[in-house]
Amino acid sequence: MVTRVRINATPRCSDFVFPVYFAGRSAELTPAAIQVINKAGAHIAGCTVGRVEVLGLAGFRDPAPGALELPRLRAERVAAALAKAGLPEPAFRLSAVGDPAEPALPGVQDPLRRRVNVAIRFAR
Numbered sequence: 001m002v003t004r005v006r007i008n009a010t011p012r013c014s015d016f017v018f019p020v021y022f023a024g025r026s027a028e029l030t031p032a033a034i035q036v037i038n039k040a041g042a043h044i045a046g047c048t049v050g051r052v053e054v055l056g057l058a059g060f061r062d063p064a065p066g067a068l069e070l071p072r073l074r075a076e077r078v079a080a081a082l083a084k085a086g087l088p089e090p091a092f093r094l095s096a097v098g099d100p101a102e103p104a105l106p107g108v109q110d111p112l113r114r115r116v117n118v119a120i121r122f123a124r
Helices: 031-043 069-084
Strands: 016-021 049-057 092-097 115-122
Touching: 016 031, 031 069, 049 069, 069 092, 069 115
Parallel strands: 049 092
Antiparallel strands: 016 115, 049 115
16 A cells, blocks of 8 residues: 655745735635634744735725725734734734736636735744
């Protein structure tokens, strides 16, 4: 009998980036988003985090007035959940991007922009 083992190609304390997606016009974390955030927290256990970059993005159909408000709120919610999952709060750098400069592309779904990108950088 052959046993197969899945090997994680990324060393545990290596920098990594991941997205956290949101429903339209919402800053509420979904169960799937919380699961991703908790996995990231487990992944960094025992590592020294240098900084955590949290970038909130708005969708093409998100409301234009206060265009930065929604992606900023999304970034804040993700940062709070990351802190709860064990990432060090002083390491966070939050930013937000509203009204996207590029037009919607044919065949590209709006949910691709309704996200927060998280980059975890480890201390060297």
